[in-house]
Amino acid sequence: MSALNRKQWCFITIIILSLSYLIAFFFPFKTALIFYKENTEQIAMFLPLDEGDTFQHIFTHSIHLTDVVEKYEVTHKNTIQQTEIIYEEFAIGMPANAQEGEAFTYEDGKYHIKNINQTFDQIKLRNGKVVSENRLVWGNNAQYQVYLNDYVQPGAWFTVKMDKVTLWQYLKGVRVHE
Template sequence: MKNLSIKTLFFSTLLLLVTLLLLLYVPFRTALVFYEENTASIEAFLPIKEEDTFQIVFKHSIHLTDVVEKYIVTANKDIKQYEIIYEEFGIGMPSNAEVDQEFEYIDGKYHIKDLNNVFSSINIRNGKTVSENRLFWGEQGNHMVYFNDYFEPGAWFRVEIKNLSLWQYLKGVRIHE
């Protein structure tokens, strides 16, 4: 009888530990993850789902006008850029749309729509001199944070869509309003 209860206790404890490890370390939640430079160190993350959209807005360092890049999360966890909006032509800005893209001028801004730029990751630098980069998300892009609230001016990041474990989720910095 004593031998049976030791075995039961041992297997119960083992089952509890395995369950705890699975809960902590098996990825369960998809997020837009900001990795510090070329490392696996997570600086911050934004919980996100397939087909969710987000925008990265940066201040053009020469024109000092906003440039809006719009993205959507694909089914295979890539980042697809589908639109760019800007106010001035010049360095780094496209002068027209390519084949199968739409170019419009709306309310003083140039829109290039129907982009199909798909990335497994993107590199983003938080502005150092003109540091007004912002992240928008939500159904209408109604949630917004400044990169400076989470990152040092001048820092750069690799951004990817990844599944995070509960442990990564709990120890990381969650982006929120």
């Protein structure tokens, strides 16, 4: 091999390694439930989830001060499907009955609306400011729970949606963990 060929080989190797590095770090690879700050693309926090995974958003209602549980599932289209809502009191903002195809039940002192089939590309969510006890729950049998206040300020609001994160975002971002 002549010196010129070695230089060309080194140059090609450097280019291939550089491109591999860029692809590995900046190509979206992992789906996650991402909390974008307000109406931006700036990630406040994320929870790695896959198709079929479930999660819950639990918040304390600011009027009747009891917990409201919203249950969701990640669809095959990477959207968020609400499947159930559980609450203790009828008050402002709480449903009075189920819609067509849903089931309204009363179990263990709580109202349940089951079989909800509402799908969202995104959800606008505010972390409680007055009564700030919003929680994110996930895992088999809802085994993991975190308070949003451990990750974001009370009163902060987000656009929440399923999206993919890059390795760079995954390594530098605020990943929700148990």
